[in-house]
Amino acid sequence: MxxxxxxxxxxxxxxxxxxxxxxxxxxxxxxxxxxxxxxxxxxxxxxxxxxxxxxxxxxxxxxxxxxxxxxxxxxxxxxxGGESGASGGSDPRLAEEESHQILQQFNYPGESLKLSSGFVPEAWRDIEGIAQTVRQVMRMDPSCVIDYAMPHGDANLRHQIQMRLAIVGIEADISNVIVTSGASQALDLVVRFMLKPGDTVFVEDPGYYNLFGLLKLQGVRIVGVPRLANGPDVEVAEHLLKTIKPKLFFINTVFHNPTATNVAPQVAFKLLQLAQQHDFMIVEDDIYADFQTTPTQRLASLDQLDHVIYVGGLSKTLSSSLRIGYLAAKRDLIKDLVDVKVLTSLGGSRFSECVVAALLERGTYRKYLERLRRRIHDTLSTAVQRLEENGWEVFDEPSGGNFIWTRVPGIDDSMLLVEHALKFGITLAPGSYYRPNGEASPWVRINTAHTDDPRAIRFLEHMGKGAGKP
Missing domain, CATH: 1.10.10.10 (Winged helix-like DNA-binding domain superfamily/Winged helix DNA-binding domain)
Structure with a gap:
């Protein structure tokens, strides 16, 4: 070997x-x-x-x-693996495999540099702002520490989410919104309620591996649609729709994970047109919305929740521990999803919901976001420059977010990069993790927050000079 x-x-x-x-x-x-x-x-x-x-x-x-x-x-x-970009059937071994990929982000605390991590560094978070708000909330409403949350979620928080939806052009009422335990629960509720074993969905290739694992666990057949710099390849999607009838199409709109690209307006219009013609729903995963300074076009703002289910959250920016996500959809669908939520988890954390509502109401979160965006912007430009100077190829220069999808020309399988990274004390996720059926890929996801670490600097320079190429 x-x-x-x-x-x-x-x-x-x-x-x-x-x-x-x-x-x-x-x-x-x-x-x-x-x-x-x-x-x-x-x-x-x-x-x-x-x-x-x-x-x-x-x-x-x-x-x-x-x-x-x-x-x-x-x-x-x-x-x-699978064939022709599709897979189906529920296999517990596949679920374990997908969960192993996620657990890689949590391994080796204090030892290995997790260069593919999806997390904002702790030092960049507003820990003091959160702690101060926690103390205030506990003084004003001690019962929030022990009470169940309402199934729909805290009313004040849903009102704040409603206003945040308006910022990106989504005209939703509070009855269109459900609070979830992170965006992962929002996706889980949709999959549980709207899909059954043997159903087919479209996903982006590359895309979000946790979603792939969730779908496989439910026995859903997944068909990958290539992700381009301007969004899903609509020509490929249109061709697939001639013979395949998906129930849902999962799309990551802004700062796509892992390519950091945005869906262009013309692509968004075409996707909605296809959804109407072929009678499928689009699940718009907009979990990275708050990283964006100036909002771009959302599918849900064009469609106003007719053929779009909109998913967002604050775990990626504010706190992974508070675990606040949300979903906006038609009222009837929200009612059904609330029923599923009650059956599977009773409700969320009232304490977390009250704290996040207070952070939003008092402007603490807004001020923190301004600082976070500036820091990410400065780190991003430096990271892209460092990669390109060392001979790495960037898929598409990101306009924001903290990911770069990159490769070393001449290396066809990023597992080689993973093996070399270990020698530098770095854990790196291979590009195959982000593909629907684990196909080999030359690309890797880099978290820009870690590219100024001496280990990353040495690794990027070492590989860019051609080390390990066939």
């Missing part, structure tokens, strides 16, 4: 083994049915103890990447 383990880089050897071997399987460098080296042989070849190899093989087995055969050894499993 073309596997490199570095015991000195601070990343646990078990995690290096899991990342490296799963990457080789994803990129088809290890094909289904291939026998892996024995525990003893792999440990000897890497000059490490057998214990991390045992643990790595056990974890890869639980994730469904490999299959142990008694008395024979370990073999690559025969279930990875």
């Amino acid at each position: 073309n596997l490199v383990i570095d015991p000195r880089n601070g990343v646990p050897m078990t995690d290096q083994l899991v990342t490296g071997i799963s990457g080789l399987i994803r990129s088809r460098q290890l094909l289904a049915g291939v026998k892996l080296p024995s525990i003893r042989a792999l440990a000897a070849s890497q000059q490490i103890s057998r214990f991390p190899v045992i643990e790595a093989y056990d974890r890869l087995s639980s994730l469904g990447f490999i299959v142990p055969k008694h008395g024979s050894g370990f073999y690559v499993a025969n279930h990875m």
Whole structure:
């Protein structure tokens, strides 16, 4: 196996083994049915103890990447990926695989630089502003610490969300809004209520891997539509619609994850036209809306929630711990989604909702956003410059947000970048994580907040000079 383990880089050897071997399987460098080296042989070849190899093989087995055969050894499993950009059927091993990708963001605290992380650094957050508001809320309404939240969400918070929707041109009433535990719950409610096993949806390729895992868990067939610099490829979508009838099309409008691109007005109009002609709904994931200084066109503002379900949230900017998301849709659909929410979680956190409502009402969040946007803007321009000076190719220069979708020319599979990053004490997510069926990709997502770290600077320079190219 073309596997490199570095015991000195601070990343646990078990995690290096899991990342490296799963990457080789994803990129088809290890094909289904291939026998892996024995525990003893792999440990000897890497000059490490057998214990991390045992643990790595056990974890890869639980994730469904490999299959142990008694008395024979370990073999690559025969279930990875799909065909023609589509997949279907509920497989718990696939769910474990997708959750493993998400958990990578939380691994190695204080050890590895998580260069693909989706989080705003703690130092950039308004911790003091949040703490002060928490104290004020507890003095004014102590019961919020122990009471259930209303199923629709706190009325004051929904009113604040209604005003934020107006900023991007969405004319919604408070009855069009439901508060959720992050945008993830909003997506989960939509999937639970609107889809059943065997249904087909369109997703963006590349796109949000947590969504892919959620859909696979529900046995939904997903069909990838290429994401271009101006949004989903509408020509490909139109061609697919000749033979496929999706129920939903999930689209990330502004500062798309992972390409950091925005949907252009002409693309938005065409997507809505297709939704009307072919009778499907669009789920507009606008989770990065607050990173944008000057709002651009939203699908929901053009459509006014007729064929669009709008999802937003504040976890990405304000606090991942408070977990506040929201969904805007037609009143009848909101009523049904509230019923699903009650059945699955009773309600949200009244405490979190009261705190966030107060932060919005008092202008604390607005002032924090102004500072955050300036900091992101300064970091973004420096990061793009550093990448390009070192020979990296940027997919499309972002106008905001904290992601860059980038590649090293001449490297066709970003798993090679992942392997080299480990040597610098960096964990990097391969581009295959962001594809609907885990296909190999040369691209990686970089969080601009970390590109001035000395480890990142050395890594970007090292790879840009052609290290590791075939």
